[in-house]
Amino acid sequence: MAGSRKLQKEQTRERIIAAALKVYSERGFSSPTTVIADEAQVSHGSIFVHFPTVESLFLCLLDGFSQDLKSELHSLVECGNDITKLLEKHLDILIKHEAFYKRLTTEAVYLPEEAKNTSFHIQSTVSIHFLQALEKEISAGEIKHIPFHMIFNTWLGLIHYYLLNGDFFAPNESVLTRYKNTLIECFMALIK
Amino acid sequence: MAGSRKLQKEQTRERIIAAALKVYSERGFSSPTTVIADEAQVSHGSIFVHFPTVESLFLCLLDGFSQDLKSELHSLVECGNDITKLLEKHLDILIKHEAFYKRLTTEAVYLPEEAKNTSFHIQSTVSIHFLQALEKEISAGEIKHIPFHMIFNTWLGLIHYYLLNGDFFAPNESVLTRYKNTLIECFMALIK
DNA sequence: CATTACAATAAGTGCATACTCAGTGAGTTG
DNA sequence: CAACTCACTGAGTATGCACTTATTGTAATG
Numbered sequence: 001m002a003g004s005r006k007l008q009k010e011q012t013r014e015r016i017i018a019a020a021l022k023v024y025s026e027r028g029f030s031s032p033t034t035v036i037a038d039e040a041q042v043s044h045g046s047i048f049v050h051f052p053t054v055e056s057l058f059l060c061l062l063d064g065f066s067q068d069l070k071s072e073l074h075s076l077v078e079c080g081n082d083i084t085k086l087l088e089k090h091l092d093i094l095i096k097h098e099a100f101y102k103r104l105t106t107e108a109v110y111l112p113e114e115a116k117n118t119s120f121h122i123q124s125t126v127s128i129h130f131l132q133a134l135e136k137e138i139s140a141g142e143i144k145h146i147p148f149h150m151i152f153n154t155w156l157g158l159i160h161y162y163l164l165n166g167d168f169f170a171p172n173e174s175v176l177t178r179y180k181n182t183l184i185e186c187f188m189a190l191i192k
Numbered sequence: 193m194a195g196s197r198k199l200q201k202e203q204t205r206e207r208i209i210a211a212a213l214k215v216y217s218e219r220g221f222s223s224p225t226t227v228i229a230d231e232a233q234v235s236h237g238s239i240f241v242h243f244p245t246v247e248s249l250f251l252c253l254l255d256g257f258s259q260d261l262k263s264e265l266h267s268l269v270e271c272g273n274d275i276t277k278l279l280e281k282h283l284d285i286l287i288k289h290e291a292f293y294k295r296l297t298t299e300a301v302y303l304p305e306e307a308k309n310t311s312f313h314i315q316s317t318v319s320i321h322f323l324q325a326l327e328k329e330i331s332a333g334e335i336k337h338i339p340f341h342m343i344f345n346t347w348l349g350l351i352h353y354y355l356l357n358g359d360f361f362a363p364n365e366s367v368l369t370r371y372k373n374t375l376i377e378c379f380m381a382l383i384k
Numbered sequence: 385c386a387t388t389a390c391a392a393t394a395a396g397t398g399c400a401t402a403c404t405c406a407g408t409g410a411g412t413t414g
Numbered sequence: 415c416a417a418c419t420c421a422c423t424g425a426g427t428a429t430g431c432a433c434t435t436a437t438t439g440t441a442a443t444g
Binding site for chain 3: 004005008032033034044045047048052053054
Binding site: 028106107108109120144146147150153154156157158159160161162164168182186189190191 | 220298299300301312336338339342345346348349350351352353354356360374378381382383
């Protein structure tokens with residue numbers, strides 16, 4: 001009866017994906033495929049049974065992240081459009097995927113074109129939610145008159161700066177967790 | 193009589209340095225040495241006559257930038273400690289070395305340890321001037337009560353974010369030149 | 385002008401890596 | 415249970431790179 005073979009294949013695929021996520025997060029995207037194969041306890045060639053190129057493997061990981069972020073953000077819509085809540089949620093999601101997201105920002109230049117598009121798409125999604133929350137508070141007169149995109153870019157720039165220098169700001173620890181409150185407080189103080 | 197040989201050697205060295213600066217700025221720090229050799233119109237092996245490793249060549253470039261930035265910043269001390277002036281000067285210096293500095297921020301992770309130290313040293317120098325200018329305005333009550341380092345990190349984060357996404361914000365053009373005034377105005381509006 | 389010193393060359397060398405492919409053995413099928 | 419399928423293997427191939435070295439030609443030296 002069928003099943004066992006397909007199941008095994010699916011499991012190997014998942015093992016490779018999990019291993020790649022771990023290796024890429026810990027050692028960067030230029031980690032050789034042999035390391036991933038070792039981590040997944042699978043032969044080197046097996047990777048290419050499941051993914052035609054390393055790039056396609058990477059895009060698979062990025063897609064998983066993108067979808068998770070999207071669904072998490074949408075779940076927020078229900079809780080009203082409070083901007084502080086949104087910032088908290090944003091950081092929570094990033095903390096959940098911190099190691100991977102950090103690599104995404106710090107190794108952005110070397111990403112293949114398709115990955116850059118996905119990254120851009122991810123930021124657009126965040127931006128849309130950000131705008132909704134901000135519009136409300138702007139019309140309520142709570143926020144300074146500064147172009148929306150500048151406010152958004154300041155926020156992202158700040159977070160990325162902390163991620164990039166995480167080893168210095170919070171060695172062997174999650175920077176975003178450690179500075180979550182500080183980041184939100186200071187940012188709110190700036191835009192009010 | 194001596195001279196001609198030494199002169200020639202010095203000139204080839206300078207040609208290699210200039211070529212490396214151009215190639216690294218345009219194509220990133222992982223450009224192969226053969227490209228640099230071609231650009232300098234010099235044989236591949238010549239690079240290793242002048243620099244024991246590619247890393248030492250890169251450190252030579254970084255050192256040149258570091259020294260220039262330092263001397264430019266010091267020249268500012270004379271013109272008083274106006275914060276807007278400082279931001280302008282900061283951007284002017286970065287614009288002068290924009291392509292190289294952009295690579296420095298976007299490829300920071302892959303830099304050798306010694307280069308990271310130099311980069312850190314560069315930011316410290318900027319930070320000191322920043323602090324001096326800020327203290328004056330803080331005590332004058334012009335600026336919000338936010339930890340100094342957060343203000344500085346917000347500024348750097350914003351600039352680096354624009355550099356990183358320069359191809360999108362200002363394709364085939366200097367992002368910093370195009371957004372210089374916007375960046376300064378918005379940042380000043382935020383911290384006041 | 386014979387000898388030496390040395391900047392510059394270009395054809396290697398060695399290594400790390402992504403990707404291939406012929407073979408193997410366990411699962412599946414009639 | 416015999417024949418077949420196919421996930422998986424791992425040694426092999428091709429490529430790109432930093433760095434080496436034997437050689438060359440020219441300036442310096444006595």
